[in-house]
Amino acid sequence: MRSKTTVLRVVTLVALVAIVGAACSKSPSASSKKTVKIAEFGAFTGPVAQLVIPGYQGAKLAFDQANAGKFGALPVTIQFTQEDTTGSGTVIPPIAKKVSQDPSFIGVVGPNFSGESLAGGPIFNSAGIPFVTASATKTAINQNHWAFWFRANGNDDEQGPAGGDYIAKILKPNCAFVTSDDSPYGTALAGTVQTTITNDGGTVQAQINAVQTSNGSVHPTDFSALVTKIQTSGCKAVYYGGYDAEAGLLRTQMTSAGLTDVTLVGGDGIEDTTYATEAKASGEATVATCPCGDITKSTSPDAQAFVKDYTAKWGVAPGIYSGEYYDVARLYINAIKAGNITRTAIKNYLVKVNYVGLTKTYSFQDNHELVPSDVKIFYWKDVNQTFTYLGESSQVLAAG
Amino acid sequence: MAVASEQQVGIRRPRIPSAAFGWGGAAALVALLLFFGIRHHVCPSNASAWVSFTITGLRLGFLYAMIALGYTMVYGVLQLLNFAHSEIFMVGSFAGLYAFKTLFGITNANHPNGIGGIYLAVVLAVGLLVAALASGGAAVIMERLAYRPLRRHGASRLAYLITAIGASLFLSNLFYLLDGHSHLGLPFNWPRIAGASPVDYPQVMKKVIVFRIAKVPIDSQTILIVAVAIAMLVVLDLFIRRTRAGKGIRAVAEDPETASLMGVNINGIVVMTFFVGGLMAGAAGLLYGMFFTQALFSMGFVPGIKAFTAAVLGGIGNVRGAVLGGILLGLIENLGVACTGTQWQSVIAFLVLVGVLMFRPTGLLGEQVGG
Amino acid sequence: MPLLELHDVHIHYGGIEAVKGIDLSVEEGEIVTLIGGNGAGKTTTLKTISGVKRPTTGSIAFRDKRIDGRPAHEVAGLGIGHAPEGRRIFGRMSVRDNLAMGLYAASARGSRAEHRRTADEAYQRVFALFPILEERAEQKGGTLSGGQQQMLAIGRALMTRPDLLLLDEPSMGLAPMLVEKIFDVVKEINRQGTTILLIEQNAHMALNAATRGYVIESGSIVLEDSSRNLLGNDQVRKAYLGEE
Missing domain, CATH: 3.40.50.2300 (Response regulator)
Known part of the structure; x- marks a missing residue:
């Protein structure tokens, strides 16, 4: 009895190894060049x-x-x-x-x-x-x-000011709530944005490092506490330094908490279809900066x-x-x-x-x-659930 | 035999004479912190902010309570920390999602405003049933495949713990791999159920503001969560206290050998415990997924850890303790955020846990099932 | 035909043979006692009869049907009640719920009304034997005194009206006056028609109550006789009755 099951186990194991091995091995392509x-x-x-x-x-x-x-x-x-x-x-x-x-x-x-x-x-x-x-x-x-x-x-020294300037010079809210995830990217970006808005003469309430960034095993979905914080601040603009997966959820949860008139601004980390599809209709009017244009x-x-x-x-x-x-x-x-x-x-x-x-x-x-004169930052806006190209930052700001 | 003679007199916890001082002191400390916090504008002074954090906390707390029951009941019966319970929750969330999507054909694309009326009630009821049964079934299968062999061989506690962690990783990675592609060299595509990216949750019940308390909007899904949670928690409490199976669960939790002398089939009770814990987690999975608009293979991790914390806070093994612990934890971590930042949410929750355990090592209500 | 018959039963704990091939029988209506020192294998034998342990070899028959190897929860339904060593009452349940646990096996089948009837009858029977339990019915089991807990343990085992009652050291840790009282009840239970297999270290009390007795030493039965003869046996008097 015992020996029979052992044999069975060994056979199964060998068969599995064979299957995996066969699938993994690929014949090398013949090529004369190195x-x-x-x-x-x-x-x-x-x-x-x-x-x-x-x-x-x-x-x-x-x-x-x-x-x-x-x-x-x-x-x-x-x-x-x-x-x-x-x-x-x-x-x-x-x-x-x-x-x-x-x-x-x-x-x-x-x-x-x-x-x-x-x-x-x-x-x-x-x-x-x-x-x-x-x-x-x-x-x-x-x-x-x-x-x-x-x-x-x-880098974010160029992207951050573009984000801050958009809030201070275009949106001109009563105050801006600047927040971020805990990534090196998000915290640094939000920090620069905070400085920019303050230098532009705007009012800032900041809570940087408020959200855990998604990775393989952690995926925060509950932003209720942060939303309540934003609600309490009364600010009509929110800057989020971080990535799309969290930003999209933050945006929907802000909207379902009644913050429909609050505009979200973010960096290149949110500028893609995931944000737009996750945030759905509530993502409308979100603005993202990116050192990437629309090719x-x-x-x-x-x-x-x-x-x-x-x-x-x-x-x-x-x-x-x-x-x-x-x-x-x-x-x-x-x-x-x-x-x-x-x-x-x-x-x-x-x-x-x-x-x-x-x-x-x-x-x-x-x-x-890169040599700074070569760097360009662009604005993108969520229109009908896709990020739409607004233009290069200096031109948009100049147009007011 | 030593164990037996201890149990016959019941576990009498040493009463700390200064316990009243301890609780009073803690309350005074919180009050003092609040007073200065509000005076120095660290804490919000308007009522609506506090109401808002309270509601967020209650919503989350009831969800924690529903999940915590699975941890606490299994611990009560087997002294096993079933860390795979968080994945049982995740399974329920996906089951509910596909009940909405496949059974009723409801997606966010074809029903952007959800559904209403009696149809909504039917869809929700069926969805909750499917989610609960899927999680209950998954928990039973897990018990059969992962834990029963260990019990048969009288494995050590450590072996259970490692198996629990293994089962947890297995389930979450299984859902990670169910993405419609071929994996592990197998010559067919795996079904497309979950995968690496979050799956959009059909909002069958649209989040609409139903009423306001101190200007704070209360949305329909929050009401649903609290209502379903209370209903299920009451039914479970009655089940444990009043029914024959419930008595069996309590007896096995207290003394398995004697319970078996009374005619209690221990294996049957263990299966029942996993199943009932799974039912609660599955329903919670649907509510959680729908509220936070998505389901993901790793979604169980954070609420799982929190629910486990809630179970310990209330007294692991104690059903009412898990409910109390869940609601308290939800409130504490959200109200604590009011004067600090959201990054302190978990820190506050765990600090309170450590504080409570220092004064009451067996949790708020003590370790027992039923009671 | 004996009610219970053990034939050549060997029981192991891990690698150690705790019971080394015993033969034992209990006739309907008897009180049979199994006496012996600490670690002689008494409790092991009882646990094996009720299915908590499995015998390595040998047979156990109850009413001529083999029950060895059947799990405890099945044996409980056959008409064997077991008041285990150390009482093992459910300290966190009320006295009433403890007694209800005694009916657990019986409540698997039949209608609600039948259960209610059986339960009412069983409570009355047990409360008649132990009036104190009725007074304390809503109290938690863990708050009872040692003697009351022993009564509860016996009462719990009697709820199903078993044909055979296994009693493991009912006198353990009790004051002499209480021991007498417990043994009076044991005899009363037997008079009411329940066969009893009793394990005791207090050989004097046990042999006075029992009709027959077995003496077990290191896992083997060394003597088997009527209680009267055992009480007169020199070996027993020396080893178990503390007489010179």
């Missing part, structure tokens, strides 16, 4: 994945086009991989180590978020692998002076071609950061095309790069931030 790998670090699953996928799809498009010879002959084949961090700073370290220790990886796209950038940065930097983000916007990341880090976009509105032929190719490949229009990460991928492709196929060579290439991409011009300062 292959180098570039990894994208970001959330591919979990509650913030929707902020990463459009950018990934933009980069993937560029790499596929490069391998197909669209940008001229390459000395190597580029394999672009996904490294799923779920957007969490606690998940990234082992994955970052694994990739850093594998010499076939010569570059990293991302990490997508500020928290994971801070957690993964030391690993990438000491391994000497370049890592280029277009969406981790917390300003203080540059304080680490990592030689191999690059930010191919504006589909661009008149440049390259951008229009990109929109066409992207839509053809993925079956959807480009989304948040699709164009920006396409540009990041192009930076890598240009470096490789110029013969730089080691980590250090690519880093040295990026330090001196001057490239006109789809969304802006890329040239880095000594601290590896």
Whole structure:
């Protein structure tokens, strides 16, 4: 009896292993060219994945086009991989180590978020692998002076004032309630917004770090206490530093508590379809800032071609950061095309790069931030449950 | 035998003579803090803010109470901390969601303003029934597969605890994987039920403001939550106190061996306990999901921890204690926020728990089922 | 045909053999006592009869039907009442609810009205035996004195009108006067038609009440005789009656 069940168990186990093994093994594609790998670090699953996928799809498009010879002959084949961090700073370290220790990886796209950038940065930097983000916007990341880090976009010192100015100069509420989640991105952004509104002469009630950010296991849904706080403050504008998953719920709960005349403003973390679908009708009139424009509105032929190719490949229009990460991928492709196929060579290439991409011009300062004159912040507004492009911040503010 | 002779005289807790001073002191401290808080404009001075926090607290408290019952009853009968109970709650939430969506075809797209009248009552009743039964069933299956083998082999407490954590991770990850894609190398797609992203909860009952207390709007779903919770809690209390099965549960909680001498089938009582705890959690899952507009594989974690805290606060193993603990916890963590920030919500809740346990280690009402 | 018959019953606790092949029988209407020292295997034997423990080998028959290996809750429904060692009353339930627990097995079948009738009859019967329990009916079991708790434990086991009552050390921890009183009731119960298997360390009281007795030492029956003969037996007098 006993031995029979044991045999059965062993047989079942062997069969399972065989099934899994068969599914996992893939025949390597025959290719005469050497292959180098570039990894994208970001959330591919979990509650913030929707902020990463459009950018990934933009980069993937560029790499596929490069391998197909669209940008001229390459000395190597580029394999672009996904490294799923779920957007969490606690998940990234082992994955970052694994990739850093594998010499076939010569570059990293991302990490997508500020928290994971801070957690993964030391690993990438000491391994000497370049890592280029277009969406981790917390300003203080540059304080680490990592030689191999690059930010191919504006940071929250530029995004925060745009958010604050919108409230103080366009909405002009009796007072603004500034709040945020507990992420490095959200708290820093809200802090900058608070300073901006105060400097603009507005009244601020602040409660920063009020909400726990979603990750793999935690997903706060109950914002009743925060809503009551907002209600008590009587402010007619709320700034939320944080991400869409929480912001959408906060917005619906504000509306069902009767705060229909209170406008919500946020950063690039809320500017996507998840917010709009979660908040539904209550999201109407929400404004988000983003160092990302609407590439589909661009008149440049390259951008229009990109929109066409992207839509053809993925079956959807480009989304948040699709164009920006396409540009990041192009930076890598240009470096490789110029013969730089080691980590250090690519880093040295990026330090001196001057490239006109789809969304802006890329040239880095000594601290590896973009040259400020190249940075642009844009406003987006939730109209009929989709974020609609309002325009570049300086123009919108000037128009009043 | 030592255990037996202790139980025969009943557990007499040492009475702390200064208990009255303790409670009085705590009340005085709270009053003093409030007085200075309001005077220095740290705490809101208008009544409507306090009413608002109270209502938020009651709503959450009743939900905690419903979940806490499952923890407390299972602990009472098996001395097992069933940490997978939070996932039983999650299962109920999804079951209710699909009852609305699949059984009645109600989505937010086709019914943006919910439904009304008798139809609403029917849909809600069926939804609650489906959610409760799904959770009850899931709890029973879990008991069979995860805990019964341990009991048969007389496993240690630690083995139960680790199994409970394992069952919790298994259930939440199972729902994470049920996203319509292929996983674990299996050559078919898993059904699309949950997945990594939140699933929109059909608002069959639209949140409309029904009346106001001190200018604070009270919405229809809050009323529903409180009404359903009170009804179910009363029925459960009667069940435990009055019925034969309820007496069996109390007897097994107090002394399983003697209960079996009386003809109580312990396995039957254990299954019943898991089932009843599941029913309550499932109904709570539907109400919670609908109120907060979504269901997600990880949604059980936070309310689960809070409900467990509530059970300990009231006295784990004690059914009325769990109800009291749940309502108190909901109130404390929301009223505590009034003078601080929302990031202190959980800190305040756990501080109060630690404070109560320092003076009453067995919780507010003591550890017992029924009583 | 004996009411209860144990044949070559071995019982293990973990790896240790606590009962080493005993034979024991109880005829209808008897009071039979099993006497022996601490750890001799008395309580183990009783628990095995009522199904709390399983025998390793051997057979236990009640009214000629095998009951060994059946779970306790099933045995309880067959007409065997058990007042366990240490009384084990439900301290957090009222006296009335404790007695109601005694009817648990019987209340599985039949209509509500029948239950009500059986219950009323059972309460009256038990309250007639132990009037103090009626006075204290609404009190929590845990607040009763030791003697009252023993009465409650016996009363609880009698609720179903069992054919066989298993009594485990009813005199334990009680004052001599109370012990006498309990034993008077035990005899009265027997007179009313209940067969009794009694375990005692107080061999004197037990043998005076019983018709027959067994002496158990380290898991084996060493003597079996009528109570009168056992009371006269030198070995018993020395080991259990404290006489020189």
